Amino acid sequence: DAGVIQSPRHEVTEMGQEVTLRCKPISGHNSLFWYRQTMMRGLELLIYFNNNVPIDDSGMPEDRFSAKMPNASFSTLKIQPSEPRDSAVYFCASSTQGGNQPQHFGDGTRLSIL
């Protein structure tokens, strides 16, 4: 079975540029999470979708970050404009029932903002 698919795997761009990260959750999973991982702050939840609806976006750092889930099989996380402090590994994860069931993580996108 295909797991959670994220793209791109690596992204290097200059500050000020728009960055779009993509995620395809596991088919049949109705919960989707976006995380950011850094050495300083660990694994931070950015936003949680349930049935394509954003339920909790309190972890989104600021207005430069936005996330969408137009359908059950696709989600995007966008940063505009990007800044060097946004450099991190961004993970997408999905589950069948929010936090009551295991989360399946994608391989992540390693983002470097120069």
Added chain:
Amino acid sequence: GQQVMQIPQYQHVQEGEDFTTYCNSSTTLSNIQWYKQRPGGHPVFLIQLVKSGEVKKQKRLTFQFGEAKKNSSLHITATQTTDVGTYFCAGLGGSYIPTFGRGTSLIVHP
């Protein structure tokens, strides 16, 4: 809000020694999950505990959930180099979103 503290942050062991990481929540949990992340990899689900005082084993790994459902531990017997990685707990409290601990990084010296 709910906080999940995990200790220690790092643990160096000689291969064959035992290892334990502890997770403590500021609130009562409905469940706790454990994940392992290999260096350069992504978190991978290991196990979920739901019942008070629950103990589950996976080969050399033993997972416990406290009687008050506010703490948990992961114990590895006779570590191997394949155990290297960061172990995270994730506790589900009153909300529907689990809170991850900062993780314990296990370094095994051959």
